[in-house]
Amino acid sequence: MDEKTRDDLLQLFRSKFNRAMRFYLESCTRCGTCTDACHVYASTGQTKYIAAYRHELIRRLYKRYFKARGHLWPSLGEARELTDATIEELYEAAYSCTGCRRCMVYCPFGIDTQMLMSIAKLLLIGKGAEPEILTLLADTSIEKGKSMELFKEGFLTGIKRLEAEVVKQWQTEAGEAAIPVDVEGADLLYVALAGAHSIIPAAAVFNAAGEKWTLSFFEAVNFGAFVGDPSKTKLILDRIVNEAKRLKVKEVCVCECGTAYRVMKYLSGSQPFKVTSITEAHARYLKEGRIRLDKTKFPGPITYHDPCQIARNAGVIDEARYIIGHLTDDFREMTTDARYNWCCGGGGGLVALGDETLDFRMKSSRVKVDQVKATGATILSTACENCHTQLSNLNDHYKMEVDVQFLSSMVARALVPA
């Protein structure tokens, strides 16, 4: 690696410094509490997947280039040179970590591995060594935001096709659009994913609950966050924030996409609207008596996988259980405390990388499979697109023989007509 490249990368490293990051870089005592916390280590037994090992890759660069001892005596201690070989190791560390933060809840200092891996991801971007497809997907999202008028017709054509499906399955009030779009003054802006499965059931529930809602032009998922590019993350986020402000909505409700929800909730700053997940909205409708569910629709025991970004990292835990309580009398918990639930193994952009990560995702998530099987449930519900894809892959690979379902789709299917 030439000197200029190294200097540029170190500038990027420096840009991540804040009080929290300094604390994470300075605090690890290598107590080992995090060892068994990582699902990848627990499933594979490989030392390189222990959270503290991942931290050390970053921390040794920090010691070499940002601490006096590393500057003065670089060959002593644990300082490490930034080289092309280091970049390869950073790739392996960053893209084998799903950012689930399970290790963080075990760490006595609360060291945030995902934050430390965000340094690795930024260095990879600076070196042009990040997964190219994630950058392309982020750029595609940004492009849609820049030229909304260009893509509006295609979007509306797609929605028209879906509306017929909503009306066929769940009757709406006469004269009302089954999927309202671009409605200024609506109470709630629903930010979905592009697929029909993310829009049709949600539309049915919003309509049944009498919600004054409108569908966002933009997809919820934030590929900028997956690839670890702060500026792209913000550009993708701003498309939705600006749309919400333009339509003067009171609430932005994010579909079953863990990263989208966490990014919108914690990175959008102070806004004139509240941010909710669709799980929270559905629980609210049930509490307020705006919808009712038929408990006979899903016979057999149901378990629930807590998406890390929605549950552990954003606190939406009880709401899912409240909903499931209206769907079954036979709910089987995976763990005694949802904050410690195992990650599915598909987050952090791994699922979006598709087939190239499939083998790793299967091997690194064996503990999740064991957890699901131990419940004896026949239905495995969840509230995140990535989790759903990964759990479906695990179901096929390990023959778990469960029916993997989106929780919101189950709510829609169990709706009792008013």
Next chain:
Amino acid sequence: MADAITVTKVFDLKGLACPMPVVKVSKGIKEVQVGEVIEAHTTDPGALTDFPAWANTSGNKIVKTDQDGDVIKFYIERVV
């Protein structure tokens, strides 16, 4: 007209949800030469916006879009 387009490779992406259609097409376009056309079949309604935005970003060109029931067919020329 579709029959006037010479298609080098066809990609069946039916049933795949976002972002996989874009991921597959992005990789698939590299399997043909510059100037050649691929045909992608998808049932993802989001592709109607995702594919044009991807084409703008990647520098490739959608030469035609057809809809046949639930299936959307894109004809994409590799430009870069």
